[in-house]
Amino acid sequence: MKGYMGVDVGSVSTNIAIINEEQEVIEKLYLRTEGQPIKAIKKGLMEIKDRVDCEISGVGTTGSARQLAGVIIGADTVKNEITAHAVAASTVVPGVQTVLEIGGQDSKIIVLRDGVVVDFGMNTVCAAGTGSFLDQQASRLNISIEEFGGLALQANAPVRIAGRCSVFAESDMIHKQQLGHNVEDIIAGLSEALVKNYLNNVAQGKEILGPIVFQGGVAANEGIKVAFEEELGLEVVVPEYYDVMGAIGSAVLAQEAVNEKGRTDFKGFNTTDFNYHASSFECEGCPNSCEVINIHQGDEVIARWGSKCPKWEAV
Template sequence: MNKAYLGIDIGSISTKGVIIDENNNILASSYIWTLADPVNAVKKLLKNLKQDIPKNYTVVSVGTTGSARRLIGIMTGANVIKNEITAHAIGTLSKYKDVKTIFEIGGQDSKIILINDGIVTDYAMNTLCAAGTGAFLSSQAKRLNIDVKDFGKMALNSKNPTKIAARCTVFAESDLVHKAQIGHKKEDIVAGICESVVNNYLNNVAKGKKITPPIVFQGGVSKNIGVVKAFEKITKEKIITDDNGHLMGALGVAILAKKEKEEIFDFDILNLDFETKGYECKKCPNHCEIIAIKKNKKIVDAWGNRCEKGSLI
């Protein structure tokens, strides 16, 4: 039997999973939409991975990361549950050991991670404004009636990107409508949107951060060549992207799982009856929102309470 390690990165928009061997080679991977249902997203993800893992490999350790990492960690009996910053840094360092700056733009959030000598020295995350994220690109593509997959290539045809206000989604959207009405070419507007995503990112998430090459750009938006080129134009630096850039968090946490105690992972574990339930603690004016996870109708974990009085377990 050859040993394999499973990493799951579950975000609000997408759920990513990889299975690696002992040398960090990816044996199987899957990328699906979370669709506001992390429990079912992970069930589907595991079904895909189970089909693709080579028959002579067995998963002996599991790691989870992403916004629903704890929920999914409990469900899968994960050996390690880590925040996204650490997971992305470890995943990226496994492929680019000299990396100094990681730009990450996902569906609904974005982050910057600064690394020195293989150690995270600083980071910042943006979860408040959608203007510098994939969700903004998708909504603008829809507005312009363009498939978001064609967005990047179309941007490359522009010789004169339209300037689009980048401060926030609302400003950017109204500015875009105005620019389209006064006759700017579609490819110029598309290139302008890519630049506005980059400007928003640099002026918000990366504000005050020292950007040092080598720079690796990852997350779903790194697949958009228009945004990659806009980053190169604005930062005047080479931007490295990776075919597996959207899987770096899952890869990182799979690598971390290698250090944990080994036990054979049963892919059928998720056939058990899992459900989540929200409660509001009314024992003080804080009214904490508590999320409980139930396995076969019994609460196995709960979080969100700011003090012991609200503990459900």
């Protein structure tokens, strides 16, 4: 059996998905990146290697470390996460017109019409309402992140929380908590505030039509999903593999790429036997002081980036 693998290395999580030729997910993996993308990629590959018995015919990478992952794994396609998410959503829910995606550090909206992306938005300067902030609030309230969303559904009277800025939101939550409001009402209020902020800050008046797909790590949060449905007055679909959609999209793109070029550059799972590491130095050629990063495979430098000029481009 042939399989295509997608690897999405984000700031918070590293996800791997393997699809078959019918673009159905046969295996998936969700790992925390823990600030060490190379380690996470190796660990992920090692784990998934034992779980599947198909031949990997193509590999794609995406996410903020897509370039790094691409070099290590030998990717057939290296694509940005907006395109990957859009491709995944339209593969899983044909006819989707709006994708709401909230991940660890960023949130985006993708508007599709007739299967083609026609507009997108991404949070620019503010991370209010992303997974990291919810994580932080859950741990402040000593509630596991898995329970967090469910609690919002038990609220009777959600309180009003300022959602524009995570610093304001936190101080507002603390004020309400100290007045005696119960935790469920505060969490529900926070969910509503985050949804409103998302719609104002990320969606910014874009035309939101159904079917709507909600994906990314935060889609696990039932409270946010319900808040979206109430605010939009439309049904919101959370796909089965909501947390690895970037990886799925990347796998679909890999399949397309391999079909076109007729072979794969995948280095094989043995990649994990190699010793990969990165080193960096500050170039002293000019006051730009570029931070140049070397990616080593054993003793050999296999890729290098980070400089503004071509001085270090050749490996």
